[in-house]
Amino acid sequence: MKTRKIGLINYFAYGSGDFLGAGTTALTAAWLLYFYTTFCNLTPIEATFIFATARVLDAVVSPLMGFLTDNFGSTWLGKRFGRRKFFILLGIPCVFSYSLIWLSGMGFWYYLLTYLLFDVVYTMILVPYETLVPEMTDDFKQKTRFSGARISMAQMSAILASFLPGVLLAAFGKNNPVSFFYASLVFSVLCALMLVFVWCFTWERPREAWTEAALRAEDEKKSLTFTQSVRRLVVELMSTLRIRIFRQHLGMYLGGYIAQDVFNAVFTWYVVFVLMQDASVASNLLGTMATFQFIAVIAMIPLCIRFGPAPSYRMVVVLFGLSSLSYALVYYIGLSDAYGLLLLVSACAGLGRGGINYVPWNTYTYIADVDEVITGQRREGIFAGIMTLTRKASQAGAVMVVGIVMQLSGFVSGQSMQAAAVGHTILLILSCGTLVMLAFGFLVSLRFRLNLHTHRVLREETAKMRESGCTTPENITPQARAVVEMLSGLPYESLWGNNNIGYLNRNKPAASGATLSAALNSTLNRG
Numbered sequence: 296m297k298t299r300k301i302g303l304i305n306y307f308a309y310g311s312g313d314f315l316g317a318g319t320t321a322l323t324a325a326w327l328l329y330f331y332t333t334f335c336n337l338t339p340i341e342a343t344f345i346f347a348t349a350r351v352l353d354a355v356v357s358p359l360m361g362f363l364t365d366n367f368g369s370t371w372l373g374k375r376f377g378r379r380k381f382f383i384l385l386g387i388p389c390v391f392s393y394s395l396i397w398l399s400g401m402g403f404w405y406y407l408l409t410y411l412l413f414d415v416v417y418t419m420i421l422v423p424y425e426t427l428v429p430e431m432t433d434d435f436k437q438k439t440r441f442s443g444a445r446i447s448m449a450q451m452s453a454i455l456a457s458f459l460p461g462v463l464l465a466a467f468g469k470n471n472p473v474s475f476f477y478a479s480l481v482f483s484v485l486c487a488l489m490l491v492f493v494w495c496f497t498w499e500r501p502r503e504a505w506t507e508a509a510l511r512a513e514d515e516k517k518s519l520t521f522t523q524s525v526r527r528l529v530v531e532l533m534s535t536l537r538i539r540i541f542r543q544h545l546g547m548y549l550g551g552y553i554a555q556d557v558f559n560a561v562f563t564w565y566v567v568f569v570l571m572q573d574a575s576v577a578s579n580l581l582g583t584m585a586t587f588q589f590i591a592v593i594a595m596i597p598l599c600i601r602f603g604p605a606p607s608y609r610m611v612v613v614l615f616g617l618s619s620l621s622y623a624l625v626y627y628i629g630l631s632d633a634y635g636l637l638l639l640v641s642a643c644a645g646l647g648r649g650g651i652n653y654v655p656w657n658t659y660t661y662i663a664d665v666d667e668v669i670t671g672q673r674r675e676g677i678f679a680g681i682m683t684l685t686r687k688a689s690q691a692g693a694v695m696v697v698g699i700v701m702q703l704s705g706f707v708s709g710q711s712m713q714a715a716a717v718g719h720t721i722l723l724i725l726s727c728g729t730l731v732m733l734a735f736g737f738l739v740s741l742r743f744r745l746n747l748h749t750h751r752v753l754r755e756e757t758a759k760m761r762e763s764g765c766t767t768p769e770n771i772t773p774q775a776r777a778v779v780e781m782l783s784g785l786p787y788e789s790l791w792g793n794n795n796i797g798y799l800n801r802n803k804p805a806a807s808g809a810t811l812s813a814a815l816n817s818t819l820n821r822g
Contacts, residue, residue: 299431299498301431301432301437304496305431305496305497306440306441306444307444307448307492307496308492308493308495308496308497309427309428309431309441309444309445309493309496309497310441310443310444310445310446310447310448310449311448311489311492311493312383312420312424312445312448312489312490312492312493313424313445313446313448313449313452314448314449314451314452314482314485314486314489315390315417315420315421315424315486315489315490316417316421316424316449317446317448317449317450317452317453317652318449318452318453318455318456318482318485318486319393319413319417319456319482319486320690321452321453321456321457321585322456322460322478322479322482323690324555324556324559324560324690324694325456325457325460325559325562325563325577325581326460326475326563327342327396328342328343328560328563328694328697328698329563329564329567329574330397330399330472330475331345331406332706332708332709333472333708333709334399334400334472334475335399335400335401335406336708336709337403337406337708338702338708339697339698339699339701339702339706339708340698340699340702341403342698343691343694343695343696343697343698343699344407344695345403345406345407345410346410346690346691346692346694346695346698347691347692347695348407348411349410349411349414349687349691350687350688350691350692352411352414352415353414353418353684353687353688354684354688356414356415356418357418357422357680357681357684357687358528358532358677358680358681358684359528359680360382360418360419360422360423360676360680361422361676361677361678361679361680361681362527362528362531362532362676362677362680363676364378364379364382364422364423364426364676364679365378365531365674365675365676365677366378367379367381367382377498377499378423378499379423379424379426379427379430379499379676380423380427380493380494380497380499381423382419382420382422382423383420383423383424383490383493383494384490384494385419386416386419386420386490387487387490387491387494388487389416389419389420390416390420390483390486390487390490391483391487392409392412392413392416393413393416393479393482393483393486394476394479394480394483395409395412395413396409396410396413396479397472397475397476397478397479398476399472399473399475399476400472414687417687418687420490421679422676422679422680423676423679424493425659425675425679425682426675426676426678426679427493427497427498427499428441428442428660429500429660429663429664429673429675430498430499430500430675431497431498431499431500433664433754435661435747435750435751435754436600436747438657438660438661439596439599439600439657440596441660442596442653442656442657442660443592443593443595443596443653443657445656446592446595446649446652446653446656446657447589447592447593448489449592449652450585450588450589450592450649450652451589452482452485453585453588453589454582454585454586454588454589455481455482455485456478456482456585457578457581457582457584457585458578458579458581458582458585459478459481459578460474460475460478460574460578461574461575461576461577461578461579461582462578463475463477463478464573464574464575464578465575469573469574469575500673526798527798530797530798530801531674531677531797531798532677532680532681534670534796534797534798535666535674535677535678535681537796538662538665538666538669538783538784538796539783539784540662540665540743540744540745540782540783540784541662541665541666541678543739543740543742543743544655544658544659544662544743545681545685546735546736546739546740547605547608547654547655547658547736547739547740547743548655548659548682548685548686548736549685549689549732549735549736550612550732550733550734550735550736550737550739551608551612551651551652551654551655551732551733551736552651552652552655552686552689552690553689553690553692553693553732554615554619554651554728554729554730554731554732554733554736555615555648555651555652555729556689556690556693556694557693557697557724557725557728557729557732558619558725558728558729560693560694560697560698560724561697561701561721561724561725562577562580562581562725563577563581564701564721565577565622565721565722565725566580568712568713568717568718568721569626569631569718569721569722570625570626570631570632570637571631572631576634579638580637580638580641581641583638583641583642583645584641584642584644584645584648585645586642586645587641587642587643587644587645587646587649588645588646588648588649588652589649590645590646590649591611591645591646591647591648591649591650591653592649592650592652592653594650595607595611595649595650595653595654595657596653598610598650599653599654599657600747603745603746603747604654604657604658604743604745604746605740605741605743605744605745605746607650607654608650608651608654608655608736608737608740608743609737609740609741610650611646611647611648611649611650611651611654612647612651612733612736612737612740613647613737614643614644614646614647614650615644615647615648615651615729615733616647616729616730616733616734617643617647618640618641618643618644618647619644619725619726619729619730619733620726620730621640621643622640622644622722622725622726623722623725623726625637625640626722627722651736658743658745659678659682661745661750662678663675663678664750664753664754664757665745665753665782665783666678667757668753668756668757668760668779668782668783668790668791669783669785669790669791669794669796670791670792670794670796670797670799670800671760671791671792672792672797672799674797697724697728700720700724701717701720701721704716704717704720705717744781744782745782749778749781749782752774752775752778752779753778753779753782755775756771756775756779759771760790760791765791766787766788766790766791766793768787768788771787785806786806789806793806794806
């Protein structure tokens with residue numbers, strides 16, 4: 296695919312969009328449960344029920360947005376503003392709904408409705424935003440730089456989200472909830488400005504660069520009834536889980552991110568109720584983590600290019616796992632007041648977390664390339680919808696479980712002191728809960744084979760198929776064939792739409808089970 300010249304401003308503009316995704320997520324993950332139970336008089340179960348309800352809504356909205364952005368190009372608005380970028384433009388004024396969440400003294404229903412409102416806005420913006428990199432380039436190194444820019448800006452927003460509440464708590468008083476409202480307002484303004492940058496300096500794949508299958512799919516969409524469109528959506532969603540490398544990617548992603556969600560959900564409680572420190576100390580430790588996450592992201596860019604995503608991922612998983620155990624050890628050996636030691640552990644945790652944050656979103660940009668060689672289509676939107684759904688579902692699910700466990704342990708909202716059993720429960724969640732999910736991601740990563748070399752081979756073979764409109768078994772080396780089959784999980788002859796994966800290919804015969812099994816075994820043995 297011929298692309299425009301990509302410069303520093305384009306990397307910066309795209310990366311700045313994740314001020315919304317990472318910044319609001321960091322502020323929410325670290326502080327919202329504490330805010331609800333301390334200043335809003337909600338019980339842990341009430342607070343976590345809000346998260347759970349939002350995830351039920353997400354089960355519909357996230358994949359629907361992915362489907363909508365894939366199909367919006369045929370409308371007048373899609374042709375005028377872009378099938379992806381229209382929703383980013385629409386989201387600029389809507390991001391201010393985030394500040395409504397952080398008003399204290401309201402009732403349960405107010406907090407539920409405001410959280411759901413922002414959740415829809417978040418999805419409306421993030422799903423199309425996440426599709427832009429594969430729209431702009433096919434190049435592995437450029438995609439890696441885009442991912443690095445995105446995660447770097449995300450970590451900068453996380454640094455701000457970590458330090459800002461502590462600064463405002465010091466200014467307005469540790470018992471003044473207005474600090475959190477002002478923090479959210481700062482983020483709302485910044486997110487709006489950053490989305491303007493995204494709108495101005497990113498672009499979508501031109502229609503003339505679409506494959507024949509993609510154009511045929513676009514024409515077919517126009518003739519579908521509502522019922523057929525819903526059926527298409529369901530088929531497309533389910534088909535993503537038939538892509539083996541996407542399942543592996545989800546395993547790494549969820550393992551690393553759920554571990555962080557569990558950790559984030561109790562970390563402020565750990566500082567306040569276990570270490571018996573002020574919330575401003577939690578803010579400083581989180582800020583230290585976020586600062587070193589930023590450093591880790593910069594380091595991960597060349598590491599992923601040199602060693603590949605999976606080995607780099609395993610290294611940072613081990614680092615974060617050791618750090619989470621160290622927090623519990625600090626308490627049990629009686630060093631709760633050793634602020635310097637806490638800063639050191641937080642720095643190590645930040646290095647691990649930064650790498651974990653980077654790898655899945657870096658590899659995500661290549662999933663659509665593997666899907667294209669399988670289906671002959673570009674379906675970035677539907678993958679983005681599933682990714683956003685799993686991200687928010689994992690965060691809310693983790694927080695909900697934590698809230699229920701905390702209430703069962705005897706946690707009482709609004710109190711400055713908690714029972715001893717509550718403290719031990721917090722430590723168990725912080726260390727063991729985090730480690731279990733990290734171990735899951737580590738094990739999945741052992742089977743993940745996508746890297747610079749294998750992706751280059753994949754794109755070369757995809758270019759041949761795109762030019763000829765079919766597979767070219769007479770024009771592929773045995774080595775390249777093995778790589779393509781390993782990444783796709785299908786025998787070569789079943790690629791480029793010669794299978795029943797996806798709605799457009801639904802009536803075609805499936806890849807032969809025997810042939811598929813043999814292909815998988817042979818490719819795994821090779822590599």
